[in-house]
Amino acid sequence: MVENPYLPKLAKIEAIKEETVDTRTFKIKILDEKVRNSFNFTPGQFVELTVFGYGEAPFSITSSPYEHENFSITVRRMGNVTRGLFRLKEGDIIGVRGPFGRGWPIEKIKGNDILIVGGGIGLAPLKPLIEYIILQRRLFNNVILFYGAKTPKDIIYKELFDIWKQYINVELTVDFAEKDWGGHSGPVTVLFKNFKLESNNIYSVQCGPPIMMHFVTRQLLSMRMEPEKIYFSLERNMKCGMGFCGKCMTGGRYVCREGPVFNYSEVKNFLETPV
Amino acid sequence: MPIFLDRIMKYYQLIGPVKTEKGVSFEYVSECDKVDLDYLGHTVLPPKKFFFPPIEEMFAYEYDETGNLRIYDFLEEVSKGMRVIVGVKPCDISSLLVLDKVFTGEYNDPYYTTRRNNTLVVGLTCNKPKEYCFCTYVGSGPSIKKGFDLLLSDLGDMYLVEVGSEKGWKLTKFNLDIFNEAENEDIKERERILLEVEEEIRKKGLPNFATIDKVLVERFLDRIWDDYSRKCLACGKCNFTCPTCRCFTISDEPNPDLKSGKRFRIWDSCHFLSFTKVASGEVFRKDRPSRFKQRIYHKFVYSINEIGSISCVGCGRCIEVCPAKINILDVLKEVIVGGKSVSAKVS
Ligand SMILES: Cc1cc2nc3c(=O)[nH]c(=O)nc-3n(C[C@H](O)[C@H](O)[C@H](O)COP(=O)(O)OP(=O)(O)OC[C@H]3O[C@@H](n4cnc5c(N)ncnc54)[C@H](O)[C@@H]3O)c2cc1C
Ligand code: SF4
Ligand code: SF4
Numbered sequence: 001m002v003e004n005p006y007l008p009k010l011a012k013i014e015a016i017k018e019e020t021v022d023t024r025t026f027k028i029k030i031l032d033e034k035v036r037n038s039f040n041f042t043p044g045q046f047v048e049l050t051v052f053g054y055g056e057a058p059f060s061i062t063s064s065p066y067e068h069e070n071f072s073i074t075v076r077r078m079g080n081v082t083r084g085l086f087r088l089k090e091g092d093i094i095g096v097r098g099p100f101g102r103g104w105p106i107e108k109i110k111g112n113d114i115l116i117v118g119g120g121i122g123l124a125p126l127k128p129l130i131e132y133i134i135l136q137r138r139l140f141n142n143v144i145l146f147y148g149a150k151t152p153k154d155i156i157y158k159e160l161f162d163i164w165k166q167y168i169n170v171e172l173t174v175d176f177a178e179k180d181w182g183g184h185s186g187p188v189t190v191l192f193k194n195f196k197l198e199s200n201n202i203y204s205v206q207c208g209p210p211i212m213m214h215f216v217t218r219q220l221l222s223m224r225m226e227p228e229k230i231y232f233s234l235e236r237n238m239k240c241g242m243g244f245c246g247k248c249m250t251g252g253r254y255v256c257r258e259g260p261v262f263n264y265s266e267v268k269n270f271l272e273t274p275v
Numbered sequence: 276m277p278i279f280l281d282r283i284m285k286y287y288q289l290i291g292p293v294k295t296e297k298g299v300s301f302e303y304v305s306e307c308d309k310v311d312l313d314y315l316g317h318t319v320l321p322p323k324k325f326f327f328p329p330i331e332e333m334f335a336y337e338y339d340e341t342g343n344l345r346i347y348d349f350l351e352e353v354s355k356g357m358r359v360i361v362g363v364k365p366c367d368i369s370s371l372l373v374l375d376k377v378f379t380g381e382y383n384d385p386y387y388t389t390r391r392n393n394t395l396v397v398g399l400t401c402n403k404p405k406e407y408c409f410c411t412y413v414g415s416g417p418s419i420k421k422g423f424d425l426l427l428s429d430l431g432d433m434y435l436v437e438v439g440s441e442k443g444w445k446l447t448k449f450n451l452d453i454f455n456e457a458e459n460e461d462i463k464e465r466e467r468i469l470l471e472v473e474e475e476i477r478k479k480g481l482p483n484f485a486t487i488d489k490v491l492v493e494r495f496l497d498r499i500w501d502d503y504s505r506k507c508l509a510c511g512k513c514n515f516t517c518p519t520c521r522c523f524t525i526s527d528e529p530n531p532d533l534k535s536g537k538r539f540r541i542w543d544s545c546h547f548l549s550f551t552k553v554a555s556g557e558v559f560r561k562d563r564p565s566r567f568k569q570r571i572y573h574k575f576v577y578s579i580n581e582i583g584s585i586s587c588v589g590c591g592r593c594i595e596v597c598p599a600k601i602n603i604l605d606v607l608k609e610v611i612v613g614g615k616s617v618s619a620k621v622s
Pocket of ligand 1: 058061076077078079081119125231550551553
């Protein structure tokens with residue numbers, strides 16, 4: 001019988017970490033050793049995760065590409081599948097398909113300045129890229145991370161920022177600041193106030209709510225960043241991950257298979273405006 | 276022909292067009308004289324449903340007594356047995372070739388491809404077009420060159436049978452006693468009939484669709500779309516009857532014991548609001564024109580990049596079933612001419 005790419009491979013939840021009130025990071029180990037060893041991903045790719053009895057949904061891989069035994073996803077509780085996942089405990093069995101999609105353009109951005117912009121849970125697919133950059137720090141020039149969350153409590157990977165700051169520039173902002181928040185407040189675009197485009201050798205990668213990506217993209221275009229250097233990861237309703245179910249099609253392209261990462265020059269002529 | 280079908284049934288499951296209350300429909304047949312090879316135009320639903328059923332169980336899962344999770348792949352069922360589908364019209368044969376391209380490539384959809392490999396296609400050319408047929412304009416009929424294992428043509432007192440594949444040849448090889456060598460005249464007669472059908476369809480005087488994609492790209496923001504989408508009920512009938520529409524959603528159904536359940540896929544429609552809804556509540560095609568356009572732009576614009584051709588095969592089913600009487604040909608004509616001033620000459 002032929003290989004069936006719709007069948008989830010069984011995996012075990014190794015660890016669960018509370019990120020925020022409604023967001024958790026799940027460390028996952030694929031049970032079958034052969035499958036586990038052939039599970040290689042590029043930062044920016046995603047898996048289809050099955051919570052048996054609830055269904056399947058796409059989640060970005062968020063662990064470092066250098067981690068081999070396990071991989072992680074960071075999940076915000078939304079509806080059916082994510083609620084089901086939040087009921088599970090360490091040791092419980094889930095299903096995994098993938099990795100799917102086209103990740104961040106690592107080869108292209110090597111040797112350049114990089115501006116990374118994340119909003120909310122949108123930091124999840126950027127984290128493996130950041131960790132790759134840090135491990136291969138000499139291959140990249142100036143690297144800046146702008147991250148925005150709703151409130152200080154909604155910031156994910158809190159414990160990592162201090163580590164990251166040793167290698168790259170990190171600026172945080174929150175939409176709604178609280179008393180003891182000493183940092184920036186306002187949408188991510190406020191962080192652009194002190195940001196200047198110093199050369200053409202800069203790429204930007206972003207992931208966040210559609211509205212954030214819309215404004216950040218406009219901002220970068222107005223600063224004359226080249227459209228083919230503005231990358232983002234799109235979220236769409238997707239079921240199969242392979243370009244069959246048709247749901248993620250945007251402007252004639254399958255976001256699951258041809259994306260989720262696109263650059264602005266690829267999408268600017270889409271009939272449907274994707275960002 | 277009944278003798279041939281009878282013999283096929285000894286070795287294969289037979290699918291063929293049969294008369295039902297709702298019209299002619301492809302069904303599994305157990306008595307070969309139920310097969311209606313004289314049906315006009317197309318069946319209610321295209322043969323797609325035998326390769327990509329409206330609801331398909333993909334796999335079941337179950338926790339066994341020891342608490343281990345097991346998955347039972349329904350693909351195993353799909354792989355069993357061989358089928359022959361008879362009486363597939365050229366437009367529908369062409370639609371299977373479209374689906375073949377969609378369901379293969381970087382990934383292969385095993386549920387679809389397994390059924391395709393399990394099933395011989397015995398085509399049937401038309402002796403007359405039906406009211407809404409327009410295959411000629413999209414190059415999918417009335418003649419057909421590939422996509423069949425055998426191709427039947429009704430020449431009145433006999434069928435001309437063209438062999439299209441090795442598998443088709445085997446079907447005839449073991450039944451040579453009921454076949455005669457075709458004469459040149461028979462082939463000419465078929466050509467004559469097909470030409471007649473083609474001329475009949477040409478009378479519709481439709482514009483050339485060769486550059487329709489470019490025109491559509493220019494008219495993406497045209498008012499035309501507001502007018503049509505206001506009429507559209509977003510019922511999805513046009514998707515569900517279309518031989519090349521194949522979008523689906525995936526859903527899980529746990530059993531009451533909560534220890535087992537099934538995953539299945541179900542036909543979906545780009546006209547539905549839920550189609551592009553993500554968990555945050557955002558809907559990417561919220562307004563009606565954007566959804567109305569998606570079907571048309573996928574068929575006539577996006578498909579060219581995706582599979583190298585448009586993906587409408589001119590069967591006319593969507594025209595026939597639309598409760599709002601929206602005729603895709605009116606839409607396209609209007610797009611080509613550009614403006615509401617054109618009266619719809621197409622029947
Ligand atoms: C490439 C990609 C990467 C992603 N990465 C992450 C990540 O790293 N972390 C994260 O938290 N999230 C991520 N998401 C989003 C995540 O997939 C969703 O949050 C998840 O699908 C929610 O599933 P749910 O079943 O919990 O939510 P639900 O809202 O129950 O289900 C969502 C799905 O069901 C459908 N649906 C729900 N309600 C209805 C209704 N009433 N009518 C019709 N349809 C309905 C929606 O169309 C949607 O497809 C990603 C999405 C994509 C596309
Ligand atoms: S069948 Fe007609 S009314 Fe229904 S969705 Fe299609 S175009 Fe709209
Ligand atoms: S779009 Fe309409 S005419 Fe064209 S193949 Fe589909 S159902 Fe037939």
